[in-house]
Amino acid sequence: MSDFDVVVVGGGFAGVTAARDLSGAGLSVLVLEGRDRLGGRTYYREFAGRDKKLEMGGTWVSPGYQKYVTSELERYGIPTFQSPEPEQFGWGLDKSILRAPFPIPAAEWVAFERAITTINTQAARIRFYEEPLGQDGLEDLDVSFEHFVDAMELPPTTREFILAWPAFYFGAYPSRLSALHVLSWVAGWGNSSMAWLTELTDKIVDGTKNLVDRIIGDSDAEVRLSTPVDSITEGSDGVQVTTRLGEVFTAQAVVVATPINTWGSMTFSPPLTGSHLAMAQEKQAGESVKIWALVRGVDDNFFGVGWHTSIKWLATEYTTEEGSYLVGFASAAADLDPSDPADITRAVQEFLPEAEIVAVDAHDWNADEFSQGTWMAYRPGQVMAHSRALQEPRGRILFANSDLASGWAGWIDGAIESGGRAARAAQDLVQK
Numbered sequence: 461m462s463d464f465d466v467v468v469v470g471g472g473f474a475g476v477t478a479a480r481d482l483s484g485a486g487l488s489v490l491v492l493e494g495r496d497r498l499g500g501r502t503y504y505r506e507f508a509g510r511d512k513k514l515e516m517g518g519t520w521v522s523p524g525y526q527k528y529v530t531s532e533l534e535r536y537g538i539p540t541f542q543s544p545e546p547e548q549f550g551w552g553l554d555k556s557i558l559r560a561p562f563p564i565p566a567a568e569w570v571a572f573e574r575a576i577t578t579i580n581t582q583a584a585r586i587r588f589y590e591e592p593l594g595q596d597g598l599e600d601l602d603v604s605f606e607h608f609v610d611a612m613e614l615p616p617t618t619r620e621f622i623l624a625w626p627a628f629y630f631g632a633y634p635s636r637l638s639a640l641h642v643l644s645w646v647a648g649w650g651n652s653s654m655a656w657l658t659e660l661t662d663k664i665v666d667g668t669k670n671l672v673d674r675i676i677g678d679s680d681a682e683v684r685l686s687t688p689v690d691s692i693t694e695g696s697d698g699v700q701v702t703t704r705l706g707e708v709f710t711a712q713a714v715v716v717a718t719p720i721n722t723w724g725s726m727t728f729s730p731p732l733t734g735s736h737l738a739m740a741q742e743k744q745a746g747e748s749v750k751i752w753a754l755v756r757g758v759d760d761n762f763f764g765v766g767w768h769t770s771i772k773w774l775a776t777e778y779t780t781e782e783g784s785y786l787v788g789f790a791s792a793a794a795d796l797d798p799s800d801p802a803d804i805t806r807a808v809q810e811f812l813p814e815a816e817i818v819a820v821d822a823h824d825w826n827a828d829e830f831s832q833g834t835w836m837a838y839r840p841g842q843v844m845a846h847s848r849a850l851q852e853p854r855g856r857i858l859f860a861n862s863d864l865a866s867g868w869a870g871w872i873d874g875a876i877e878s879g880g881r882a883a884r885a886a887q888d889l890v891q892k
């Protein structure tokens with residue numbers, strides 16, 4: 461007799477979705493979460509020393525295009541609100557900052573159009589949401605995005621413009637990033653590169669925590685916080701989950717809802733094999749650095765994108781009496797130290813030399829043992845080699861997280877997709 465029908469390891473969006481669905485199917489569920497809070501790579505909290513609540517992790521959703529998160533928001537009647545419209549621009553291309561709405565010089569417009577058309581046409585080959593991304597016939601796209609872009613032989617500003625977007629959207633440099641994964645997000649936005657630039661403006665009212673709380677509150681699952689799992693051992697009639705403090709729980713099935721980059725920190729017995737082992741070792745490439753800065757002297761809503769800059773995207777998110785809250789993303793831990801206010805000040809002032817930095821804040825996801833990186837960024841070759849097999853169960857162990865979603869891999873939407881899939885598989889296993 462097991463303690464629970466299913467143990468869910470990890471209480472991010474994938475874990476809480478799986479727990480809710482399993483509990484709703486009448487199964488007994490225990491969620492073991494390493495941190496002292498649910499939500500994982502989403503983290504809605506007050507900016508240091510202020511009462512302004514901000515998202516330190518996952519934030520934006522795209523209701524018209526992301527069906528899983530949209531359906532959860534509708535289910536719980538949670539509205540979204542918009543990021544502000546940009547009023548002034550800064551483009552860190554060609555080794556300078558251009559303060560103009562559109563950075564591509566007229567001499568490059570035809571090349572720019574060709575690049576956008578090529579990206580959209582290649583993205584249209586992807587059967588988005590229908591099955592894992594490693595689909596037959598897409599092998600030629602699982603090369604580095606930089607290689608894919610360079611094959612188009614673009615003029616310099618267009619090239620940097622195209623490279624800069626995935627650099628911040630994925631938190632990885634395009635040389636370390638699969639073009640197929642990049643193109644999948646274009647596919648998700650209806651094969652429109654330009655939608656990629658304009659359609660991501662919705663934020664969840666009262667934060668991502670609002671939705672996490674509603675999902676888990678809608679279940680009878682037992683939740684234990686501050687309970688990191690150390691090992692998962694599969695036997696012939698069940699699974700044993702041992703916490704770092706030595707507590708042991710037995711279950712008919714386990715949903716491992718932890719990030720791929722942390723799999724190597726748990727002991728699996730029998731050990732992980734195949735794609736699960738390969739990804740645990742190679743890891744995914746996402747190492748974004750997200751920062752917040754409270755600034756004065758930037759009165760109109762700013763929007764900046766750069767290729768040579770430390771921060772690849774910088775934007776005004778909120779305006780208060782004390783100043784504006786700017787959010788920024790860098791592509792690599794080496795480019796920006798989120799724990800160093802002077803480094804954040806330097807990076808913000810690359811775009812906005814006139815900005816007076818009042819205070820800064822960030823969560824260091826790369827140093828956090830429960831994430832060890834940011835959101836999914838498949839390396840070149842990883843999609844075709846692993847994306848299908850990652851979704852496969854291994855005996856009584858099901859894997860769920862945004863990293864291995866079929867559609868929006870790397871997004872809250874992908875986490876919800878994946879949690880639902882794992883719950884259905886775990887239910888089948890337990891009820892066999």
Ligand SMILES: Cc1cc2nc3c(=O)[nH]c(=O)nc-3n(C[C@H](O)[C@H](O)[C@H](O)COP(=O)(O)OP(=O)(O)OC[C@H]3O[C@@H](n4cnc5c(N)ncnc54)[C@H](O)[C@@H]3O)c2cc1C
Binds near residue numbers: 687718829875
């Ligand atoms: C800075 C940043 C910005 C982002 N921006 C966006 C955005 O704008 N829009 C968007 O849709 N997505 C965004 N994302 C991505 C999105 O947040 C994630 O894809 C999604 O939240 C992942 O959910 P998950 O459940 O798959 O994994 P996680 O949220 O990582 O959940 C996994 C859980 O497992 C726990 N865990 C790990 N190891 C153990 C262990 N040994 N024992 C027990 N528990 C453990 C973790 O603490 C965590 O709670 C962003 C992410 C980051 C970091």
